Amino acid sequence: MPELPEVETVARGLARAVAGKTIESVTVSLAKMVQAPGGVAFAAALRGERVESVGRRGKYVVMRLRSGRSLVTSLRMTGRLVLQREGDPDFPGTHAVLHYTDGTRLSFADVRTFGRMRLVEPDEPWDAALGIEPLSPGFTQQVFIGMLSGRTTPIKALLLDQHRIAGIGNIYACEALWAARIRPGRPSKALTKPAILRLHHAIRDVLTRATEMRGSSVDDYVDADGLRGGFQNVLSVYGKLGEPCPRCGAPIVRTVLAQRGTWWCRSCQR
DNA sequence: CTGAGATCCTGGGGGC
DNA sequence: TGCCCCCAGGATCTCA
Secondary structure (H helix, E strand, C coil): CCCHEEEEEHHHHHHHHHCCCEEEEEEECHHHHCHHHHCHHHHHHHHEEEEEEEEEEEEEEEEEEECEEEEEEECCEEEEEEEEECCCCCCCCCEEEEEECCCCEEEEECCCCCCEEECCCCCCCCCCCCCCCCCCCCCCHHHHHHCCCCCCCEEEHHCCCCEEECCCCCCHHHHHHHCCCCCCCCCCHHHHHHHHHHHHHHHHHHHHHHHHCCCCCCCCCCCCCCCCCCCHHHCCCCCCCCCCCCCCCEEEEEECCEEEEEEEEECCCC
């Protein structure tokens, strides 16, 4: 499931690969996968646009275009943005393709069709509801302390809430809570200050290390170049039901919290 | 504001 | 072996 590290990896790959390219044409084979403002045809709206840069916001890949508009892609769980050369066969499960003038193309594929590609106007506040970037300087200890203050929400649910912090998904929520030795179900306001500071550090640490390793390929995630990530090999708890906790040796358990599978150590996460 | 539940999909895992 | 059932998972919406 692409979360911040995976989306960052995809965006970096695309930044190298498609920045400066001009879109010659767009083909869409599943209309619901794409959206354009004001009911304008998505394909027509993109024709002739040039890609200025590619970045990330939360779990969204953002391609900034010459007109000032942005093409915002949500990969959800199984979405992929795959770069292909001229003559490469169509990628299986492709629903939209951006054809560039140099013959390369970017395929948007998603077997579960949950992903979305959306064209937004220059002044459109498409990310207004997204929370703070956890790796940005603005995500200070004080900001995090304030965020948890007075909230009864389980800390894991808070970490997953994109309105508060943008980019953390199930894998890194589980991993950060394990690293900080915090029980996922604890009410946010019940965390001690030392625990909050441990978690603040753990969030940034796990996201940074995972990004350095090009993300986690737990299922079939691959980046824009088709490469798998490496962080799945160093996960401590996610998906590790019954395996020994790397810290204390107790078996990892799986519970359900905020409708999500939650892996953690009953022994050393308090 | 907050949380719960439904919804969207399908590959793949579990059960028999 | 083969078949059926069921479910994970992120964002969004509705409802209490």
